[in-house]
Amino acid sequence: MFDKLEDLLIRFEEVLSELSEPGVSDDQNRFRKLMKEQSDLAPIVEAYREYKQCRQNIEDSLELLQEESDEEMRELAKEELNESKARVEELEGQMKILLLPKDPNDDKNVIVEIRAGAGGDEAALFAAEIYRMYVHYAESRRWKVETMDVEEIGIGGMKYVSFMVTGQGAYSVLKYESGVHRVQRVPETESGGRIHTSTITVAIMPEAEDVDVAIDMNDCKFDVFRASGNGGQCVNTTDSAVRLTHIPTGIVISCQDEKSQLKNKDKALKVLRAKLYDLECQKAHDAEAEARRSQVGTGDRSEKIRTYNFPQGRVTDHRIKLTLYKLENIMNGDIQEIIDSLIAADQAAKMANMQEN
Structure with missing residues (x-):
């Protein structure tokens, strides 16, 4: 799953780069396709970026708990750790749903x-x-x-x-x-x-x-x-x-x-x-x-x-x-x-x- 998410993240950056090219809107078909692809990729990319940030927060909190002796700081680190762990679980479920094959007709009238x-x-x-x-x-x-x-x-x-x-x-x-x-x-x-x-x-x-x-x-x-x-x-x-x-x-x-x-x-x-x-x-x-x-x-x-x-x-x-x-x-x-x-x-x-x- 994470290999696929990394690929999607790379593709999202490529799409943004293509959209920022001068004259991209001259070819309306290409412009529409890129805009749609950006719109489709945005929710999964946002969730994955937040997931990566939460994983980093967990590592930072665990490191802080090992090094810190001040009780107040340790409590804050524990709180951050629990919140990040809970959010990671939520995001994993969310990303699994977002990665499900999409019905090609879903956006239609x-x-x-x-x-x-x-x-x-x-x-x-x-x-x-x-x-x-x-x-x-x-x-x-x-x-x-x-x-x-x-x-x-x-x-x-x-x-x-x-x-x-x-x-x-x-x-x-x-x-x-x-x-x-x-x-x-x-x-x-x-x-x-x-x-x-x-x-x-x-x-x-x-x-x-x-x-x-x-x-x-x-x-x-x-x-x-x-x-x-x-x-x-x-x-x-x-x-x-x-x-x-x-x-x-x-x-x-x-x-x-x-x-x-x-x-x-x-x-x-x-x-x-x-x-x-x-x-x-x-x-x-x-x-x-x-x-x-x-x-x-x-x-x-x-x-x-x-x-x-x-x-x-x-x-x-x-x-x-x-x-x-x-x-x-x-x-x-x-x-x-x-x-x-x-x-x-x-x-x-x-x-x-x-x-x-």
């Missing part, structure tokens, strides 16, 4: 799709609530949310909604939300007071760039139609909505959120690119069965990941057996505790897997 599953109108109502939960959470992180497409039902529910979340590290945080979300509660339409179980599926896809996946426009068929639903004065009077069909895969995407047909076409292509990239990622996941087993449910869309039980006010994440009794806060976007627990469990599983190998 995401496209989220929510679909109502079993449960009819009740599932559509829950889909709308989960959509609002993610919007509130994104707002708390100062991320931008942009709706792509929505299919609403008359009572405030959503059969389907897709939206884009733009923000630093959005995928690294939201990727754990993919899967089946289950709700248990008494529907407003239920006169007998019986608890119903409904489900929705959430798909989290990293936004793909042109370099990630190339789209042959000859494989794409575009239809335009008049948008429906809310959207301002001219959204329902012009053929601004776009339906994109990708012929080789049969993927169909509709976008009607923008008043401009061109903007809707651009959004549809973004979603298609993300879907095609996601298909490639899924194939890679399936090919690496062992790696999949060491992760915390970030691959299988059919996996039931979470239950929201309204009568008991609890939310349970089944992957890590975490139960929280603060359903109202969670539905209002306070999902950070769940996400932090999932990240910690994923890191622990990966570390255990690395030790086995």
Whole structure:
């Protein structure tokens, strides 16, 4: 581990040196790559530098204890020794986590799709609530949310909604939300007071760039139609909505959120690119069965990941057996505790897997 850390420290100094060269910003691609590499290396380099300083403090304190006879000075040295030893342990754990292989998609924006599953109108109502939960959470992180497409039902529910979340590290945080979300509660339409179980599926896809996946426009068929639903004065009077069909895969995407047909076409292509990239990622996941087993449910869309039980006010994440009794806060976007627990469990599983190998 320490050989690797020394190599990273040397590379960090090289990157800083390259960034200080005159005219480095003339080549924007190289400049961006160097800035990203600096940003990626900085946390591990800072932790390693502090670790080395703490190790030095331990040596100095032990030396002082051997030479010093003044009791007050000895007490100060003991205090410094204990603090440095405790910090060294913390930093060793931190550095192990920072050295774990990074998901190349972690820094990307995401496209989220929510679909109502079993449960009819009740599932559509829950889909709308989960959509609002993610919007509130994104707002708390100062991320931008942009709706792509929505299919609403008359009572405030959503059969389907897709939206884009733009923000630093959005995928690294939201990727754990993919899967089946289950709700248990008494529907407003239920006169007998019986608890119903409904489900929705959430798909989290990293936004793909042109370099990630190339789209042959000859494989794409575009239809335009008049948008429906809310959207301002001219959204329902012009053929601004776009339906994109990708012929080789049969993927169909509709976008009607923008008043401009061109903007809707651009959004549809973004979603298609993300879907095609996601298909490639899924194939890679399936090919690496062992790696999949060491992760915390970030691959299988059919996996039931979470239950929201309204009568008991609890939310349970089944992957890590975490139960929280603060359903109202969670539905209002306070999902950070769940996400932090999932990240910690994923890191622990990966570390255990690395030790086995």
